[in-house]
Amino acid sequence: MPSDKPQLLAVDDDPEILDLLRRGLAVEGFNVRIAANGKTALRTLKTSKIDVVVLDIMMPDLDGFEVVKKIRSTSDVPVLFLSARKQVRDRISGLDAGGDDYLPKPFVFAELVSRLRALLRRPGTQGVNLLTFAGIAVDTEARRVVRGSNVLDLTAKEFDLLVTFLNNPNRVLAREHLLESVWSFGSSASSNVVDVYVGYLRRKLEDNSGSRLIWTVRGIGYVLRGERA
Structure with missing residues (x-):
């Protein structure tokens, strides 16, 4: 097939x-x-x-x-x-x-x-630049993030990290993969920077919502999902 x-x-x-x-x-x-x-x-x-x-x-x-x-x-x-x-x-x-x-x-x-x-998507239809998950809507062209009725103010790295998660919902992503995806190839940054930025992103996504979206997978990395499996 x-x-x-x-x-x-x-x-x-x-x-x-x-x-x-x-x-x-x-x-x-x-x-x-x-x-x-x-x-x-x-x-x-x-x-x-x-x-x-x-x-x-x-x-x-x-x-x-x-x-x-x-x-x-x-x-x-x-x-x-x-x-x-x-x-x-x-x-x-x-x-x-x-x-x-x-x-x-x-x-x-x-x-x-x-x-x-x-x-x-050049030959395709409009609208495919929108990523959505659990009430989050991301316009990847305008780099605009909305959750519910709130526009979220994300830094460039936080935005790229969120897009990486949204492109891989419900999939466990290793810290090393996130580091390669969001930071430059050959970057001297350590995997600890991933933990720091996931923390920043969590606080902005989950503030006042009461629902966890990014879960830690011990010893591996993180997964985006609406609730604990």
Whole structure:
């Protein structure tokens, strides 16, 4: 039976980045294929149905600009460049070559996921940028959070943490996964910062509501659910 999950191709010659993308995006609901170079990526695109591509620029055989030009000769699949090249001229070159978005490294995983979801919904209907759970409504485009009739004032990290939970309701998320998703890849932050920010988020979500939403799973991490299982 075919999967209804988005089919994603990650292309990078750094095995550590590929492993991060494979593991992290699978948790976020993507079926992930990987390619370590441009030629392998082009072969995969010819033989597999791919919904979105994450593409590095600096690779040994074909660079990302060459790859996306070849992709555009036969396909309009969305392509997001993920590259250590941060100059404005590099971003312009990537978009001019046929890319749809450009995210420089180091990157925040939650931002990558948000951008990928935005690319996937471009042909779709309005309203899919709204996440809801147990009376919480989050507009991911406007970065606005409402619970009941109250607009919640969240910091950027609190917002990204909440979106990560809302994308994975009723699923236990390890501290390490939350750290990778919300803080930059390669961040020096420890898992203790996750505990601190979960505490901040809990207080803002649960203030005056009397209901617990984020539960601690001892020795592992946290889970978003309406009541204790």
